[in-house]
Amino acid sequence: MYETIDGNATKKDARYLAITNAYLPGEDSVAEKMREAFEKILEGRASDIGFMYDSIEAHPATPLTPEAMRIVLPKIRGDAVWLRVETILQSILDTTMAPSRSRRMWLNQIVASEDALYGPAEWDVLRDEALRLDPGDEITLGFDGGKTDDATCLVAVRTSDMAAFVLGLWEKPDGPKGDGWQVPRAQVDSAVHDAFRVFDVKAFYADVALWESYISEWDATYGEGLAVKAPGKDAIGWDMRSSLKLSTMAHERLMRSVFDRKLRHDGDRKLRRHTLNAMRRSNNYGISFGKESRESPKKVDAYAALMLAHEALVDLRARGKKVRKRTGRGFFL
Template sequence: MYVWETLDRNVQKTAGAGSRLIETTNAFNPNEASIAQRTYEAAMEFGAKGILYDCREAVRDIDLKDESAVRAGVIDAYGDSHWVDVDGIVAAVMDPRTSAAVAYRFYLNNIQENADGWLVKTEWDACFDDGDDPILPGDQIAIGFDGSIRGDSTAIVGARLRDGKLFMLGLWENPRNPKQPDWEVDVLAVEAAVKRAFETYRVEWMYADPPYWQEAIGRWAIEYGDDRVYEYWTNKPMRMCEATERLHSAVAVGDVKHDGNPDLTRHMLNAVTREVPQGLLITKDSPRSRKKIDAAVCAILAFEARADAIADGRLQSKRRRVVGF
């Protein structure tokens, strides 16, 4: 992205002298917020001047098991590229090892999300609350917390009890900067964010994943109430699969909201699914991927905490419990 932005700036400065920038790419994945997507949207949705967008796509939703339909789609997508090995491409599409997302994007040139992506971007976008009903101090909320020390992110996500609206309470990400090889999360900042959340909102339920933070979670339970702060081990597949499916279903039917936070959206759309005997879990697209999903895990925990708080009658609670020492 940074290379493209540098090139684009230089071209813009010398456009009058005839400078041009050519972009060639496969069909983009709309979950990745790529340069290809930015160019497509600038040209096709916003009518930006100075961009010539030329693309051939096969008919969408071709039956990938129908060889004749696949062949027609390949011929359509490649147009007059007579040098293309149509038979080879058809064979690649029909190969059972080829995922649907790869077939559509790389062989039929369709804009396509990863087949194993957890959320559909359009469905997540449809859950956006444009600000008419903002989260306010004193609102009843539930919290999800997933902490790390060095490698992954540490995040805190809230969910308002009455409507499930998700919002970020804090995010600390390893910048992966060679100049900061010893980077660690600012533990004091995390502690302060948790304290601020409990002071600002009526936190009815908090689920926190214990690894690396078990001592801190214990202190939070003492300080804010052991009927408010609970450990939630995300490495227990049955429980986590059920919680993951609950939020996924809520997004699909529009039974959850979010405030449009770009970091939360990025983490939610980075998540891909992994099948286990108990169901589906979310994970990164590869073990060494820099595309973090920790805020998505927190959103799952926050949404689950909300459900349990409501089941416990907290939504009707008129006052906050006071913990004395």
């Protein structure tokens, strides 16, 4: 029906209006597709086709209490004054109704599906758009690399306040531009060298899959100057395939930092998308993560890079050694 409406509107050079409550993630509804298309435009991954997306949503941390609802509901309903606050409040307080349903229906919040690790409420509350990563800041790095279909990402976490920043994200473009696309490895290599040149990198954990030769070169160049070493054969390489236990424990530590609101981020939309795409995967050691399916186009590589940067920071705080900075000067006696 949506495609027919769009086709008819195009023939008549007309416009159409779509009105709905917040969609349920994972249903692949038209509303979900519209939201994702709008976010692609904001990220610069899709052309601005001229549609307006307007959504008044309650703050992610809004509690479902009578006091808060009497303040928030009139703001969310806007000019829909026929919606009575006290009647809606009765529905929200009805214990037979899931809180997630109340948040979608009455607060217009996009609530995560049951298998998702996080919803917008858990992630967006960590956003601080005033955060900036300045030259010379002390950081840890995390890297997850792909080749063609999977994305490649380099993430930094500042050691002083656990603030996360995306230093680079390379992923296959949508549509015809993605035909035959491959990760620009020279650009990725340059981004890593730039990170070491601009910032004070204390630790660097990189998943070795598909990037073994580059990681060996990075280790040879920078490994000796790092304050903590990865649990692999060199200072940087972290093989996420070799130890399910280590990866699961690292992921649970990241989850705890998110839920305890210790981690912060600057609101990067790409990191947000990858994080909200991450699905819960349980194993014998705890809770890991993955894509919604093996062939899913919804990537999680930036979240994987964040996990490695976060784990590097955890290890730095637990067992990091003091590294003497090289001055470039020599002394002769």
